[in-house]
Amino acid sequence: xxIFKKKKPELSLEGIVLPKHIGIIMDxxxxxxxxxxxxxxxxxxxxxxxxxKITRYCSEIGIKYLxxxxxxxxxxxxxxDEVGALMGLFKSYLEEALSDFKDDDIVVRFIxxxxxxxxxxxxxxxxxxxxxxxxxxxxxxxxxxxxxRDEIVRAVKSISAKxxxxxxxxxxxxEKLVSDNLYTAGQPDPDLIIRPSGEYRISNFMLWQAxxxxxxxxxxxxxxxxxxxxxxxxxxxAQRSRRYGGI
Ligand code: FPP
Numbered sequence: 001x002x003i004f005k006k007k008k009p010e011l012s013l014e015g016i017v018l019p020k021h022i023g024i025i026m027d028x029x030x031x032x033x034x035x036x037x038x039x040x041x042x043x044x045x046x047x048x049x050x051x052x053k054i055t056r057y058c059s060e061i062g063i064k065y066l067x068x069x070x071x072x073x074x075x076x077x078x079x080x081d082e083v084g085a086l087m088g089l090f091k092s093y094l095e096e097a098l099s100d101f102k103d104d105d106i107v108v109r110f111i112x113x114x115x116x117x118x119x120x121x122x123x124x125x126x127x128x129x130x131x132x133x134x135x136x137x138x139x140x141x142x143x144x145x146x147x148x149r150d151e152i153v154r155a156v157k158s159i160s161a162k163x164x165x166x167x168x169x170x171x172x173x174x175e176k177l178v179s180d181n182l183y184t185a186g187q188p189d190p191d192l193i194i195r196p197s198g199e200y201r202i203s204n205f206m207l208w209q210a211x212x213x214x215x216x217x218x219x220x221x222x223x224x225x226x227x228x229x230x231x232x233x234x235x236x237x238a239q240r241s242r243r244y245g246g247i
Contacts, residue, residue, distance in 0.1 A: 028197030028221030105137030112146030
């Protein structure tokens with residue numbers, strides 16, 4: 001007797017309201033590797049492939065901004081060999097994979113403190129930003145050595161220096177001015193943040209920008225994340241009623 005596996009019904013995004021800006025906390029690489037008896041860096045390698053696939057998919061379906069959390073200001077605390085493996089991955093991606101995004105017209109930007117990286121990596125980051133800045137497709141923000149509290153502290157320092165020099169008056173300080181001093185200046189706040197791996201934490205990611213963001217937590221480790229998981233998150237988002245504090 002033939003046994004037919006019940007196929008998951010195809011999800012359709014037709015006619016749904018898509019978020020303009022999606023944030024993704026790419027979590028679960030370590031657990032994915034551990035489950036398979038592999039070193040953590042194998043999970044990061046797989047996660048990097050998924051990053052590439054999901055980024056292209058977001059661009060294909062018409063997302064305007066995508067921000068991925070690749071390395072936090074706290075991730076330096078990890079064992080030296082894991083940090084080294086991540087730096088190696090970033091380097092090879094900046095050298096090869098990101099040029100793939102050319103076909104998709106993707107603008108590549110880095111948010112975070114670049115000065116923490118080696119001069120070689122910093123140069124590659126700048127090169128990627130420069131070579132993609134005139135494209136008119138989706139903006140991809142890669143958060144590297146990024147911490148939202150650090151981002152806010154930098155904004156406060158920059159604004160206070162301008163007040164001190166007389167360039168700004170204290171009465172000029174408002175929410176827009178703060179937003180304009182963040183790494184994401186000029187971009188809309190994220191409408192949706194997806195966190196795979198089942199953790200209910202924001203982990204110092206876009207704290208200011210996420211004031212009214214919808215969160216979708218998914219029980220999948222990032223290396224297992226598929227296009228259909230993104231579709232599922234988008235359908236959940238489309239059903240949310242966003243009230244921004246109103247009724
Ligand atoms: C969190 O999972 C993931 C990271 C700290 C690294 C994310 C990096 C990538 C997916 C590579 C992306 C590459 C480019 C070029 C942007 P975890 O290690 O904390 O997993 P765990 O919670 O299971 O331990």
